[in-house]
Amino acid sequence: MAKRKILVTGGAGFIGSNFVHNLLESYDDIKVIVLDKLTYAGNLQNLAKWKNDDRLLFIKADIANKHELDTRLHGIEFNEVAHFAAESHVDRSISGPEEFVKTNVLGTFYILELARKLHTSGNLKVFLHVSTDEVFGSLGKEGSFTELTSYAPNSPYSASKAGSDHLVRSYFHTYGMPVITTNCSNNYGPFHFPEKLIPLMILNCLQNKPLPVYGKGDNIRDWLYVKDHCIAIDLAMQKGKFGETYNIGTRNEKNNLEIVQLICKLMDSRNPEGAPHNRLITFVADRPGHDFRYSIDPSKIERELSWTPKYSFEEAIEETVDWYMNNKSWWKEILSGSYQSYYEEQYKGI
Ligand code: NAD
Ligand code: DAU
Numbered sequence: 023m024a025k026r027k028i029l030v031t032g033g034a035g036f037i038g039s040n041f042v043h044n045l046l047e048s049y050d051d052i053k054v055i056v057l058d059k060l061t062y063a064g065n066l067q068n069l070a071k072w073k074n075d076d077r078l079l080f081i082k083a084d085i086a087n088k089h090e091l092d093t094r095l096h097g098i099e100f101n102e103v104a105h106f107a108a109e110s111h112v113d114r115s116i117s118g119p120e121e122f123v124k125t126n127v128l129g130t131f132y133i134l135e136l137a138r139k140l141h142t143s144g145n146l147k148v149f150l151h152v153s154t155d156e157v158f159g160s161l162g163k164e165g166s167f168t169e170l171t172s173y174a175p176n177s178p179y180s181a182s183k184a185g186s187d188h189l190v191r192s193y194f195h196t197y198g199m200p201v202i203t204t205n206c207s208n209n210y211g212p213f214h215f216p217e218k219l220i221p222l223m224i225l226n227c228l229q230n231k232p233l234p235v236y237g238k239g240d241n242i243r244d245w246l247y248v249k250d251h252c253i254a255i256d257l258a259m260q261k262g263k264f265g266e267t268y269n270i271g272t273r274n275e276k277n278n279l280e281i282v283q284l285i286c287k288l289m290d291s292r293n294p295e296g297a298p299h300n301r302l303i304t305f306v307a308d309r310p311g312h313d314f315r316y317s318i319d320p321s322k323i324e325r326e327l328s329w330t331p332k333y334s335f336e337e338a339i340e341e342t343v344d345w346y347m348n349n350k351s352w353w354k355e356i357l358s359g360s361y362q363s364y365y366e367e368q369y370k371g372i
Contacts, residue, residue, distance in 0.1 A: 024053040024077070029100040031085055031133060032107030034058040036214045037152065037248055039068035041104060044252040046072055053077055055100055057091075058107065059084045059125075062360055067352055068213045085129030091136060102259060103137050103149045105130065108186075111217055112156070112179045113368060116310055119178035126182035127189070134193050141199045150259045151190040151203045155244070155269070156180035158205070160313035167205070168319045169267050176311050187267075194265040202262040204255060206270035207318045211248035211338065212345040216356055217364065219243075220339075223282050224346045225353055227289040227299045232372045237308035239279030242315040244271050247338035250331040254323060261327050271318025272331045279303075288343045304372050 026049065032038040033056030045054055058064045060082055072078045083094040085107050107129060109115065109122045130151070140146040158167040159174030173188075175181040193199040210220045226233050254270045262268060276284075286299035293299070323329045333341075346353060357365075 024051050026051070026102060027053040027055070027100040028102040028104055029055045029057060030104045030106065031057045032064070032105070034060060034064035034066055034068055034080075035106060035110070036063070036068075037209055037251060038104075038106035039065075039213050040211060040248045041106065041252040041255060042069060042072070042078070044249065044256060046075065046077060048256070053079070053100070055079045055081060055098060057081045057083050057085070057095070061109075062364075063110065063215050065213075065356070067355070085133050086124045088132050091132055095136065101140070101145055101147045103133065103146070104152070104255065104259065105133055105150065106152045107133075108183065109179070112177050113217070113309060115177055115179035115182070119182075122178050122182040123185075126179075127185040130186035131189055134189060134199075138193065138197055138199060141197065146200060148259050148262075148264070149190070149193075149199060149201045150255060150262075151187065151201060152255065153187050153203050153205045154180065154183050155205050155207045155271070155316045155318050156313065157184040157187055161315040161317055163315070166317040166319035167269060169205075169269055169322055176313055191265075200264040202258050202264060203267040204258055204270050205267060205318075206251055206254075207244035207246045207316055209246050209248045209251055211342050212349075213352075214248070214342075216353055216361065219278065219281065220285065220342065221346060221353070223285045224289070224343055225357070226302065227286065227296060228293060228346070230296055231302065232304040232369075233282055233286075233299075233302045234304055234306045234369055234372055235278060235282055236306060236312060238305065239282065240277050241312055242275050242277050242317070243281075244317050245274045245276060245281070245335065246270065246272050246318075247331065247333045247335070249338075250333055253332065254329050257327050257329055258323070263326075268323040268327070269318045269320055270323060270329075271320045272335070273318075273320070274335050275315070275317055284339065285343065288340060292343065292347055306369070306372055
């Protein structure tokens with residue numbers, strides 16, 4: 023019987039699946055139970071490498087459906103929870119906020135309740151809630167978010183994540199549950215769903231399609247390689263202090279136009295027939311309520327858990343571009359499915 027038995031919600035999504043890869047590559051004596059609804063963003067192909075590995079068990083269930091959770095998890099043993107499942111895309115939260123409230127708030131509540139039963143019987147070691155820097159709102163040109171920054175969410179997405187963070191916090195103070203919350207900045211890397219900035223730009227370069235940049239492209243994000251993020255989460259689960267929050271980031275701020283120009287440059291050498299790819303850059307209407315700048319101060323996790331990133335931005339962004347070049351069947355399947363109609367609606371007229 024494995025010592026660590028981890029329930030990973032949202033483990034078929036972008037960060038969750040990278041986290042599962044990290045666990046299964048790092049530990050032999052482990053059981054990983056992925057629980058995922060397989061929404062448009064969930065994809066079993068992300069976990070295909072492990073399909074014959076009996077350390078991994080997959081359960082399809084909706085975290086916002088209590089009955090489904092109770093029946094599908096009946097008899098399944100776990101002693102740690104890594105909670106990734108969420109609706110994650112800001113633009114979708116603007117056009118359709120309801121799913122965000124259901125999954126991110128109600129769903130987190132049901133997962134917490136499930137964990138509370140384990141806690142009551144003395145069988146819960148840790149509950150790690152994955153949150154975002156967007157709960158802190160938007161920064162001007164100066165300063166960074168610390169763990170003490172007040173919450174000021176601006177989009178339905180970030181408001182729903184803020185709601186879930188508060189619920190998690192309350193389960194520590196009220197029930198003494200061993201919870202930890204991490205708030206990270208923008209991730210990038212393998213298995214990133216094509217609706218997000220970096221994969222969207224790579225795939226549009228490859229298809230000779232316009233590269234839609236919101237506003238003037240001067241909004242700033244603080245980019246974190248997903249593999250560094252997953253190592254940090256595992257560390258927080260093993261060494262973090264219950265009831266605490268940890269910011270995760272790598273001091274890597276770039277404005278959107280810089281990111282798009284860099285991707286164009288990397289694509290020029292890999293896809294010379296499309297060069298120069300920056301001819302495809304198209305400025306489009308801004309996102310409503312677009313947060314100007316995010317910046318994470320990761321001093322606490324560096325100081326208290328001795329976390330440092332393993333990858334430089336330069337190597338990780340190249341690795342990411344190459345991953346999309348080498349995994350065409352992964353993204354072609356997504357582009358030919360239901361995502362097509364979202365894309366056409368979101369970018370109509372360009
Ligand atoms: P994603 O959209 O790629 O994946 C989300 C996963 O959750 C999918 O597999 C989906 O099927 C599953 N899911 C959605 N609703 C569900 C439900 N009701 N029941 C069960 N499963 C459900 O998201 P991601 O980018 O991997 O983000 C993972 C977590 O990290 C989220 O909580 C997100 O808020 C947080 N986060 C993401 C980033 C980022 O840059 N991607 C940054 C900060 C925080
Ligand atoms: O900061 C963490 C957050 O990062 C996570 O909590 C979210 O789950 C994740 O989706 C991400 O949110 P963003 O809104 O920052 O990511 P997105 O990739 O959608 O956009 C990044 C920036 O690029 C943002 O300033 C908007 C801009 N953008 C995005 C798209 C999709 C464009 O200019 N054009 C686009 O087509």
